[in-house]
Amino acid sequence: MAGEEQTPGAEKPREAAKPVKREAADASGHPWVRSVRAAVPDAVVSAKEFAGEVTVTVQREAIARVARHLKDGEDFKYCVDVTAVDWKTRAPRFDVVYHLYSFSKNDRIRVKCGANDGEEVPSIAGVYLTANWCERETYDMFGIPFSGHPDLRRILTWDGFNGFPMRKDFPLEGIDTGAAIYPEEWPDGGGPPKNDPNRKVVS
Amino acid sequence: MSNEKISQAEKDAALHVAEGVRAAAPAEHTLFDVQEMELNFGPQHPSTHGVLRIVLKVDGEKILEAKPDVGYLHRGTEKLFETETYPMGIPHTDRMDYIAAATNNHAFCLAVEKLLGVEIPRRAQLIRVILDELQRLSSHLVWLGTSGIDLGAVTPFWYAFREREQILDFFEEYCGARLTLHCMRIGGLPFDLTPGWTDRVSEFISDLPARIDDYEQLLTDNRIWKRRTVGVGVISGEECIEWGLTGPILRGSGVEWDLRRAKPYECYDELDFVVPTRQNGDTYDRYVVRVQEMRQSARIIRQCLERLEPGDIRGKVPRVIKPVAEEVYASIESPKGELGFYCVSNGSNKPYRMHCRPPSFINLQALPRLAKGHLVSDLVALIGTIDIVLGEVDR
Amino acid sequence: MNLPPEFWTYLKVVLLVATVPAIVGFVIVLAERRIMGFMQARLGPNRVGPQGTLQGLADLVKLVTKEDITPSRAERVVHFLSPVLAVIPALTALAVIPFGPPIKIGKQLVPLWVADLNIGLLFLLAITSIGVYGIILGGWSSNNKYSLLGGLRSAAQLVSYEVPMGLSLVAVLLMTRSLSLVEIVRRQESTHLWFVFPGLIAFFVYFVSGIAETNRNPFDLPEAESELVSGFNTEYSGVKFAFFFLGEYTGMIVISCIAVTVFFGGWLAPFPHVKPLAFLGLVPGVVWFLAKVGFFIFCYIWFRSTFPRYRFDQLMALGWKWLIPISLANILVVAFAILLTPGRTNGLVFLSWVFGGLFVVMFLLSRLRRALTRRDRLAAGGPAEAGAEV
Numbered sequence: 001m002a003g004e005e006q007t008p009g010a011e012k013p014r015e016a017a018k019p020v021k022r023e024a025a026d027a028s029g030h031p032w033v034r035s036v037r038a039a040v041p042d043a044v045v046s047a048k049e050f051a052g053e054v055t056v057t058v059q060r061e062a063i064a065r066v067a068r069h070l071k072d073g074e075d076f077k078y079c080v081d082v083t084a085v086d087w088k089t090r091a092p093r094f095d096v097v098y099h100l101y102s103f104s105k106n107d108r109i110r111v112k113c114g115a116n117d118g119e120e121v122p123s124i125a126g127v128y129l130t131a132n133w134c135e136r137e138t139y140d141m142f143g144i145p146f147s148g149h150p151d152l153r154r155i156l157t158w159d160g161f162n163g164f165p166m167r168k169d170f171p172l173e174g175i176d177t178g179a180a181i182y183p184e185e186w187p188d189g190g191g192p193p194k195n196d197p198n199r200k201v202v203s
Numbered sequence: 204m205s206n207e208k209i210s211q212a213e214k215d216a217a218l219h220v221a222e223g224v225r226a227a228a229p230a231e232h233t234l235f236d237v238q239e240m241e242l243n244f245g246p247q248h249p250s251t252h253g254v255l256r257i258v259l260k261v262d263g264e265k266i267l268e269a270k271p272d273v274g275y276l277h278r279g280t281e282k283l284f285e286t287e288t289y290p291m292g293i294p295h296t297d298r299m300d301y302i303a304a305a306t307n308n309h310a311f312c313l314a315v316e317k318l319l320g321v322e323i324p325r326r327a328q329l330i331r332v333i334l335d336e337l338q339r340l341s342s343h344l345v346w347l348g349t350s351g352i353d354l355g356a357v358t359p360f361w362y363a364f365r366e367r368e369q370i371l372d373f374f375e376e377y378c379g380a381r382l383t384l385h386c387m388r389i390g391g392l393p394f395d396l397t398p399g400w401t402d403r404v405s406e407f408i409s410d411l412p413a414r415i416d417d418y419e420q421l422l423t424d425n426r427i428w429k430r431r432t433v434g435v436g437v438i439s440g441e442e443c444i445e446w447g448l449t450g451p452i453l454r455g456s457g458v459e460w461d462l463r464r465a466k467p468y469e470c471y472d473e474l475d476f477v478v479p480t481r482q483n484g485d486t487y488d489r490y491v492v493r494v495q496e497m498r499q500s501a502r503i504i505r506q507c508l509e510r511l512e513p514g515d516i517r518g519k520v521p522r523v524i525k526p527v528a529e530e531v532y533a534s535i536e537s538p539k540g541e542l543g544f545y546c547v548s549n550g551s552n553k554p555y556r557m558h559c560r561p562p563s564f565i566n567l568q569a570l571p572r573l574a575k576g577h578l579v580s581d582l583v584a585l586i587g588t589i590d591i592v593l594g595e596v597d598r
Numbered sequence: 599m600n601l602p603p604e605f606w607t608y609l610k611v612v613l614l615v616a617t618v619p620a621i622v623g624f625v626i627v628l629a630e631r632r633i634m635g636f637m638q639a640r641l642g643p644n645r646v647g648p649q650g651t652l653q654g655l656a657d658l659v660k661l662v663t664k665e666d667i668t669p670s671r672a673e674r675v676v677h678f679l680s681p682v683l684a685v686i687p688a689l690t691a692l693a694v695i696p697f698g699p700p701i702k703i704g705k706q707l708v709p710l711w712v713a714d715l716n717i718g719l720l721f722l723l724a725i726t727s728i729g730v731y732g733i734i735l736g737g738w739s740s741n742n743k744y745s746l747l748g749g750l751r752s753a754a755q756l757v758s759y760e761v762p763m764g765l766s767l768v769a770v771l772l773m774t775r776s777l778s779l780v781e782i783v784r785r786q787e788s789t790h791l792w793f794v795f796p797g798l799i800a801f802f803v804y805f806v807s808g809i810a811e812t813n814r815n816p817f818d819l820p821e822a823e824s825e826l827v828s829g830f831n832t833e834y835s836g837v838k839f840a841f842f843f844l845g846e847y848t849g850m851i852v853i854s855c856i857a858v859t860v861f862f863g864g865w866l867a868p869f870p871h872v873k874p875l876a877f878l879g880l881v882p883g884v885v886w887f888l889a890k891v892g893f894f895i896f897c898y899i900w901f902r903s904t905f906p907r908y909r910f911d912q913l914m915a916l917g918w919k920w921l922i923p924i925s926l927a928n929i930l931v932v933a934f935a936i937l938l939t940p941g942r943t944n945g946l947v948f949l950s951w952v953f954g955g956l957f958v959v960m961f962l963l964s965r966l967r968r969a970l971t972r973r974d975r976l977a978a979g980g981p982a983e984a985g986a987e988v
Binding site: 023024050053077099132 | 279531532541
């Protein structure tokens with residue numbers, strides 16, 4: 001493996017890597033957090049900073065207002081991503097995680113809110129168009145309903161799929177969802193004719 | 204006499220037929236009515252670049268509505284990440300954006316490294332950048348060839364794939380694989396370069412601009428190509444940001460934003476390259492941006508090759524990777540846009556949650572917006588210009 | 599042994615119209631694949647027979663032995679008939695093409711055309727436009743939306759491009775005063791001038807429309823593979839597909855034959871009256887004819903590997919807003935030139951110089967424009983061009 005490009009003598013003792021702080025710091029005093037707190041009172045639950053990333057946990061009901069404030073007031077114009085984490089035994093069970101990015105600050109903020117199974121999270125699809133499909137995916141994978149979403153349907157699994165695959169209690173090998181893969185009725189002009197013996201409904 | 208009789212009978216018959224036709228014709232269909240037709244575009248269709256299905260409502264050839272239907276290639280990659288240790292997750296990333304596996308590996312490793320706080324040796328950083336940029340080249344070449352073929356330009360495809368083949372040879376020589384590379388490890392790289400690899404890459408890079416000139420000669424000033432792309436799928440910079448579009452689409456709309464510049468990872472901050480932008484935000488501009496990016500990639504590779512010095516290729520990474528129970532998000536500029544990994548750890552040796560921010564998925568979301576009012580032929584151009592890989596859209 | 603004239607007619611029908619196109623069609627397919635392979639930095643088929651020469655045969659065998667599928671909800675009769683409808687007119691059109699001067703076989707002078715109709719050109723236009731029915735009906739009867747779109751595209755396209763094609767040929771009629779194709783060639787012989795020179799614009803309009811008529815790149819919208827998944831012939835396989843295929847390639851041959859006959863002197867050698875080139879006349883006329891046709895077929899292939907595809911509305915715009923006005927104006931110019939100049943040929947010579955000059959000027963202008971845009975792009979520099987010097 002070692003060819004001409006790897007000379008053995010080149011292994012200089014590397015200067016010791018500067019110790020990276022490996023635990024989260026409280027970020028309640030961060031200007032963004034203060035700004036959120038000022039704009040949407042009682043919304044912020046906690047705030048932390050880890051590896052240069054600010055995370056704000058807010059109340060579930062306030063998430064759309066927080067997003068609106070961060071977009072208009074703090075210039076976080078670009079919604080990077082929306083997803084969720086299933087904590088299974090914790091209450092609230094889910095964390096819905098939003099990543100927002102500001103071009104002027106060149107920095108990201110992570111906003112989180114907790115949600116129990118079946119609790120509706122206000123949709124931010126009205127604030128960021130990006131969130132539309134991301135929330136659909138989150139709904140599809142975790143079964144977290146987003147209230148006010150324009151078109152909350154399953155996106156990656158098929159309509160009629162039974163279960164939410166990214167939940168921790170969904171087995172890796174899958175379950176028999178009992179869903180019909182093919183429709184029983186074809187649109188007009190499509191599919192085999194009614195009297196065709198090969199016409200089968202697969203489910 | 205008899206002639207008249209026949210003609211009279213014929214007239215009667217003709218009148219009768221005409222009345223029958225008039226009576227039978229449904230009243231609501233007039234000549235210039237909008238007559239909608241639903242058209243299933245895909246999942247088996249040569250220009251959806253995989254198993255994308257788009258449900259089109261068309262009036263003649265004009266698109267009234269386009270609804271993408273994704274998920275045909277969903278393999279639960281994120282679920283798989285959770286069940287395997289950190290290093291075991293890397294091969295799964297190969298299967299997401301299979302056109303650009305190295306960048307996926309890179310983003311994944313970057314996220315875990317950020318969680319661990321590992322420092323990557325300089326040589327590994329440089330080689331990673333070289334691999335990234337080679338991968339960007341090959342991804343853009345695939346895009347160039349396929350989107351050319353979508354618009355009926357067959358020849359650029361073969362030229363582009365000729366060059367891509369060479370790049371794949373480099374990958375093969377480096378890591379043994381051509382498509383699903385698995386060419387990066389947490390903390391560095393699996394192998395050092397083979398002897399002579401840099402020379403061969405360097406030679407290829409010196410040839411490349413002339414070859415890009417070849418493609419450009421076939422397309423850039425081609426009138427038909429321009430007519431098919433200029434003004435098709437126009438989107439402004441603000442709208443791009445609103446839709447979360449990143450990568451060449453954003454830069455084609457005049458926003459000079461590239462993660463390699465904005466949030467430099469590895470050693471991009473010390474490299475000299477230009478972030479190409481164009482102002483009009485149409486398909487043609489995105490084409491130009493990508494072609495220019497290929498030239499820039501060649502430049503970056505050249506610089507990295509010059510800086511390459513012997514050294515370590517792996518940082519100090521524990522044998523069993525057990526990061527602190529925290530969460531990070533790390534992203535890189537993949538050929539398609541911002542590719543990020545959101546990694547949540549609970550302190551065990553498996554990621555508790557590993558979420559991918561797939562650029563193709565997010566970019567595809569804007570397709571209905573881009574396609575509205577265009578023709579079916581333009582839809583093909585638009586799918587090409589978004590540059591999706593269904594493996595990444597569906598994961 | 600004086601064979602009756604009917605014998606020769608039947609033999610010609612069998613050879614020129616029925617058999618040869620099928621064989622030539624597959625030769626063209628092979629040539630197309632090899633030439634495109636060459637242009638695209640690859641090999642093309644080279645396995646079946648020496649240098650792949652038997653590839654056409656292999657393709658034919660494959661198509662014939664393939665399963666013939668009719669979609670369950672198709673209009674069966676129409677679905678069956680439309681490939682026939684697509685191929686018959688194209689073959690019929692070959693009947694009036696003069697492939698060469700009459701040749702002596704024994705004591706008989708046998709003309710190398712099946713029929714010399716005095717309305718030959720009109721017949722050709724009429725018969726080639728029938729071919730579109732095969733495509734429309736094939737698209738419609740398949741009960742497939744993509745096929746339907748392809749068929750309708752084809753209908754609109756062929757109807758639109760029929761017009762400039764006919765108009766461009768009218769300009770030639772003014773020069774020949776005859777519709778007979780043989781007469782057209784003879785006239786070019788007597789004026790010592792191929793009509794491509796006085797009819798330069800007519801030729802361009804004709805050839806562009808001809809490419810559109812045969813659904814070839816860059817006008818291959820009815821079968822646009824990447825949009826309509828082969829369009830009208832999506833649901834066809836086996837022999838029926840082979841018929842469509844044959845129809846398309848015979849169409850190419852017909853269009854090239856008309857171009858050669860009307861504009862490029864048919865079987866005539868180039869510049870027969872120029873002394874130093876007189877030796878070219880030693881080559882038989884048929885060879886000249888075939889060589890010229892071969893050149894146009896090559897052009898078809900060349901265009902296919904060079905151009906992207908037009909969009910439908912742009913195709914229509916090109917036909918109606920450019921080709922038709924141009925060909926109309928061309929008719930006027932030609933008519934006046936012939937009317938206002940004395941003698942039968944002076945007008946044609948005059949037109950040749952005018953159009954030749956125009957051509958040279960436009961060519962130089964386009965070169966200049968290209969050089970200027972290139973310079974501008976380089977001068978604009980900025981992010982777009984930086985890095986070109988890696």
